[in-house]
Amino acid sequence: MTTLDNAFHNLHQQGLLVLANVADAGGARIVERLGSKAVATSSAAVAWSHGYQDGNQLPLELLRTTVRSMARVLSVPLTVDIEDGYSDHLGHVAETIDAVVAAGAVGINIEDGLGSPELLVRKIEVARKVADQRGVKLFINVRSDVYLKNLFPAGQRLEELLKRAALYADAGADGLFAAGMVDAQEIAAVCRGTRLPVNLLSRDGLPAPDELARLGVRRLSAGSSIAEFLYGAMATLARSFLDSGQLDTHALKAHTYGELNALMAMKTE
Template identity: 35%
Template sequence: MRDQEGKAATFRSLHRRAEPFVLFNIWDAGSAKAVGEAGASALATGSWSVAAANGFADGEKVPISLVLDNARRIVEATGLPVSLDIESGYGVSSEEVAGTIARVAATGVIGCNLEDSFPADGSMRPLAMQAERIAAARRAADAKCPGFFINARTDIFFQVAAHDEAMADTAIERARAYADAGADGIFVPGLVDEALIARVCAAVPLPINVMVGERSPSLERLATAGVARVSHGPGPYLAAMAALRAAASHALAGAP
């Protein structure tokens, strides 16, 4: 437990406004070792990648027993802090989410992502409902691992393609409520507009996490905007599978 709490403290210390640290997302023990050997300061799973690697679709389709067993294997394979993407908590009620988070913390991971959309269709949960779920997760996490890092994810920027200041203000409202409920960080995947990222960072008291892609600002620009944490989502898994396909095609074609 003390080792887990120490890793949680280390992970928390990496979150510094305008000094983003990078999470090159993993999906199993093997990818954890590879990314750790590359010099990572911490590790985090991506639910899409874990699902795809095990033959499932994303959206809590992976059995929770498999998710937790995979987390244990990753923790055992590395000495780094590990955060688990647990999607929306594998539970309908806040009590069920609390039970899930207790089981998550028992694997040895030191944090999780917890999103505010319904896994069935991606629509947004009511704000009060999600705040209650985060508060329940907070209580459960503290009982198992003091300092456990809850990264509250808002999916507002996945709802429509056109992003504007009104959407950013909605994200800010949610982020502040999640902070009051006990979240430690705010994850805003789908947001790539630099001005809107800066708007969210300036208005939210917690460290902001963005997910990068082809249209994202550079790491330097994200730092200027105030970002504290950068995730790569399914990108690493997709790149690995592309390299595997290319190597397999080369070998199967009989090339030397």
């Protein structure tokens, strides 16, 4: 195993690890220079940076080269969002995980989405086997979309999330990404109810970082929100320059996730 993989595991043991997700090596270098103890990708931001939609559209070779370029400029741990492994075929999932680990990642995010928890269990087992073969103590952060995608009625979500967390922990997961949760009481219940470090996604209504740490949360992610603002700012600046030959920085605003994902679907191959 490497020094970076152990360091990344240790970052989840105390306090709140705040990750400003990025899309490329330049962003990774900036975030590290700002003092981040680790760097994380956003699958959406990486896909958009190459002109692809989020949602299993990014070719593996582009993912591989992106991770390699980021690892080249970093001296802190790198964790990579691989959506659901980009496939439900376990052989293809293994290929994806091997590619990002070989390129320099010491952590991954992998999600259940609309798939069955049992399928994700098998993917976790594959990830552990592949990483072990590479000699990397991979931090497998499992995103459950029970809250993010409203997979169950509100009164059933907490119970279902904890049920899935237990399955994923038994399969070898290292962290639980409870994306979409915002209620403080439910967050506290999840932190008490799982042995996995809990990761949350920044969104409106979420308690402040100090309160999250008090509730037991160990990781906070920006997700695609930084990229959404950057692309919105780029569009505003480009429009002002195309219209007037000057840069107008007064009306900068973010694009939404939906706007960006739809934009990337406009060009067909």
